[in-house]
Amino acid sequence: MKKLLNYTLIGILAFIPIVVIVQIVLFVKDMLTDLFRFVYGYSDNYFVTFLLFAASFAVITYVGHRVSQGRFSIIAAFENLIERIPLLSTVYRVTKKLVNMIAGHELHEPREVVYLEYPKEGIWVPAYVTNKLENQYVLFVPTSPNPTSGFAVIVHESKVIKSEMSIEQVTSFIISVGADFEKVNEINKLPH
Template structure:
């Protein structure tokens, strides 16, 4: 009886861990659907017309595509510059906006001046190596963001000497996958072998 209970519990846990990624993806899809439904209801509530709502969504789509295209070709469009000019004059909000913009640019920009490399650093003590994102540098000092598993958006920001970090072949996507998967998705065994 004890062996059967243990086997059932083991299979139950394996089943839970197999279903968790599917549930998370479904939750994300449901969240996006709910936000779009709320937006649709808001727009439809003003006009009480499906045609008007459809036109608003199509126009919004093309406006966002146009803004994205203009950013790729010329840089920031006038609309965004005007918004940033207004935000710059509002205390506290200007700081949040500036920081969010820098963080998003770090992960999405092709600009090579933005630090987007991944390194290993000993943290929280010697002999324990963790991946970290290089977010900034000054001379021989690195500013690192050390994410925590399985949520890479939480973590620690530290300053480390260049001699204390080991460069990784991972890119941001590889490192994020490694962190979210709590190390299961890690194909850099050669890097692991080289760590002291």
């Protein structure tokens, strides 16, 4: 009976990644279907709907190209307008910084990953370095399995150990709850 339950649990765990991927695909499909219905509502012609989608794709791609080169005045004007609205300016600025940090657009400061001794001595967690102020690190400590949830801390540089993991590797480590750990050799560098 114990082996049967064990095999059942292993089978359930084997299906979890598949179910997650299926849920993501269904979510994206539902979003695209809703968008298609919204656009199709303006014109009952599939050709016109396709043209609207193609034009939208072209405009978004063009804006992305211009923004990546730093030459798009409409976005700059929008940002200038948003900066004048107290609550929206804070939300916009923080959101933009987070997106830039995760996407790697903050080229003047490389993104780093460090280990932080938390919640007690001898236990180490990976953290994203979000800012440095002299000898102080501002860290975001993500929680498994969702790397977007967690908490921010400020610690002295002597309290962290630098990691060779990239942002993508540590994110994979967090999402997989430690199962995907590419830098196993780093474990020996951590104090016990």
